[in-house]
């Protein structure tokens with residue numbers, strides 16, 4: 287198992303690494319390493335048996351220089367204040383690297399949703415929405431889905447907000463169901479950007495993605511969509527995993543069929559014709575492409591020594607510790623960072639918000655075309671920075687581009703002598 291690294295310290299180290307290549311004052315960099323504010327609250331919620339349970343919840347608003355705070359809400363027992371701060375910071379630089387007009391925010395509730403009924407989860411979500419109401423808004427802070435949340439939770443939060451505000455405000459949250467103001471293509475958007483990043487990476491490195499072998503850690507929204515779309519490019523998905531462990535077949539798996547099996551049984555384990563393997567075994571398989579799509583810190587410095595993949599496209603936020611980055615850079619493994627490779631989610635959230643504001647809805651084809659344009663542009667900009675400044679890796683290149691954009695917005699607003 288990978289060692290725990292504090293994700294907030296990882297974020298700060300990533301910013302420092304990039305700042306070394308930028309002509310920006312230290313005091314401004316310090317500001318870019320810390321959240322503007324963090325809401326911490328305890329939700330008291332009635333359970334089905336009549337008892338009251340307390341749930342710790344957070345919303346971090348990291349930086350709003352480029353626009354309203356934007357980022358998902360996670361339901362997970364491992365949520366901490368520092369994790370939410372890190373995730374909100376990664377949102378700032380993600381929105382900047384794909385150049386959409388948002389700052390960064392993130393929220394989380396300390397809960398394992400597998401242990402609660404739908405009614406209990408609805409009351410937890412509505413209670414959080416009540417706490418969030420003074421802090422969020424169409425032009426202030428716009429939540430979205432993350433781990434263990436999706437359309438259902440977004441619909442509940444929107445409904446609570448609109449009821450309390452006595453208005454209609456679909457743009458207060460994104461990732462909603464289509465009939466509730468959602469956008470075509472949002473469910474698949476995160477995995478789609480991972481596929482586009484992998485496709486561009488193979489092209490850039492002069493390698494063929496057709497026939498390439500691929501392992502995917504995490505088989506939820508991001509991982510399962512990335513797997514099926516990468517499979518559609520002709521690659522061979524040989525291993526996937528979830529919290530129950532992994533499955534492997536050297537001849538390849540059928541990504542869509544594995545998802546159907548997981549939907550039916552609750553996990554990928556036991557899928558016919560596969561060998562089982564641990565998550566660490568999956569992460570160190572000899573494959574061409576590795577897609578970590580679960581949680582932070584999946585690969586630490588020790589495990590990185592055993593990684594055999596040539597290319598990594600990060601669908602998860604923060605799956606590599608800074609020590610893992612050092613080892614993989616040294617070993618010549620090409621890592622395409624989270625703030626590019628999973629930026630499709632927030633990009634299509636932006637499209638959803640634009641559609642909500644205009645009350646004019648796009649076709650799925652238009653959404654996917656616009657998303658492809660944004661991700662390919664961002665990829666090209668990142669690679670240009672990597673080559674021009676002779677940077678050590680693509681993560682540093684992404685932060686160099688993103689930090690400069692945030693600094694420009696701050697500077698142009700006259701905030702800095």
Ligand SMILES: NC(=O)C1=CN([C@@H]2O[C@H](COP(=O)(O)OP(=O)(O)OC[C@H]3O[C@@H](n4cnc5c(N)ncnc54)[C@H](OP(=O)(O)O)[C@@H]3O)[C@@H](O)[C@H]2O)C=CC1
Pocket residue numbers: 431432433434435476503504505506507508509527528529530552553565579580581582601602603604628629631632
């Ligand atoms: N949803 C989105 O739009 C976006 C998500 N992301 C990031 O993508 C990552 C995954 O999020 P998402 O797909 O939405 O979340 P989901 O809840 O849909 O899926 C998470 C997946 O990770 C698996 N998982 C959890 N813990 C482990 C573990 N220790 N080892 C292996 N697998 C594990 C879960 O397993 P199980 O099914 O067994 O619980 C599940 O399959 C996160 O880092 C998230 O922040 C980034 C951008 C946008």
Ligand SMILES: O=C(O)CCC(=O)C(=O)O
Pocket residue numbers: 356357358359380428429430431432460461603628629631632633635
């Ligand atoms: O869609 C969004 O606004 C944010 C998604 C998210 O939380 C992320 O990119 O990590």
